[in-house]
Amino acid sequence: MTYRFDFSWIGDYLPVLLKGVGITVELILVGALLGVALGTLCAWVRALGPLWLRPVVGAYVELIRNTPFLIQLFFIFFGLPSLGVQMSELQAANLAMIVNLGAYSCEIVRAGIQATPRGQFEAGASLGMSPVQTFWHVVLVPSLQRIWPALSSQIVIVMLGSAAVSQIAAEDLTFAANFIQSRNFRAFEAYLVSTVIYLVLAILLRQMLRGAGAVLFPRRRAAR
């Protein structure tokens, strides 16, 4: 191999890289929290909610899960202004990630809810719990515990997919890498550095989610 690596630019572009990392982290934190909240709500509707609302949520889930994230992002950023809905690129990126993760996590959480044996609902009722108490303590928390690994994976996938937001000039980590290589033409180095940062971010995120799982679901038993 005759390629000569040159990383002397890192000092100059460190602020750009750090800003990119900050925005990627912000996007995934907001996206994961609100996206999973939205997904859980949708899962409740699809599994147990009012009958008239189920097809509405079903349509949302199928629409989002069967179209590319990039198109959803362009629709929100370039399309909605025609209807008078103007958003900054960061708001559009956040919204797209919430809506996207909402649809995927809906199906994951719903799987957990529907895996709850019918008898557990009846057991909750027979203990004198209200339907809300039953849903929370008997259905939702054990469901989340069951599907936590799958949900964690989906969150990491969405974090990596956030690279697409650079296309609407949101200045995330991918934007930083593109920006740097368009200035100094060290494409190999710029993408190498961003690859390493994404890898570290993804590993950290997985560890955080694993830790969060251990805190949120302390009664976790061995899988049966």
Add this chain to the structure above:
Amino acid sequence: MKRRQFIALAAAGGLALLAAGPACADALADIESAKTIRIAVPQDFPPFGSVGADMKPAGYDVDMANLIGEKLGVKVELVPVTSANRIPYLQTNKVDLVISSLGKNPDREKVIDFSDAYAPFFNGVFGPDDITAEKPEDLAGKTIGVTRGAVEDLELTKIAPPSAEIKRYEDNNGTISAFLSGQVELVATGNVVAAAILAKNPPKKPNVKFLIKNSPCYIGLNKNEPVLLEKVNTIIAEAKKSGELNAIARKWLGADLPAEF
């Protein structure tokens, strides 16, 4: 004389003739006696030159070539070229003129001559009429869309005040979409790209605010052709005065020739 020697000699003689040919001839006299002028035009660079639906080349450069043929009273033979081979075509005497959105630079000036400018080509800041921006300082507090890594991105990054927000998009289409959907107030791009937006007759019209980098197009011709050069310059000057050149600019670039042109 052995046959091999004869061939070598003949070949050398032929080469010498070829090399001497363009240098000593008067190209204008040749054109007039042949009643044909051969002009290199682009075929893949709208709006300067592209092949239309009728398979005929059309564009600013093609109209300019026809104008020159008309003024000289000779038939025009259009020779499609790419940006890489347009100067070699001229140097090897395959064409008499290159009208192919050719910009001037010192390296090119070493090998060919240039006429006066015949077409505007510049990077600038464009925006709707209700925004005033006459110089880089006026961009303070405004959002400007550019295509990342393009010349105008690099230049604007240097000259724009810190409070100006530069939004960098992946390609020209992203920049155009951002402008048309109101995500940015102004765009920095080439006059050709702005013309492409104007051609779609959008609600927000990108009119020129100020120039970032000006590199107009020139007609290229071989060195040591003072008669042809002068004739071409006269035609350009007259076409500017008569408004014929402005009509071509309006037709293909959607805007009048710049005042300083």
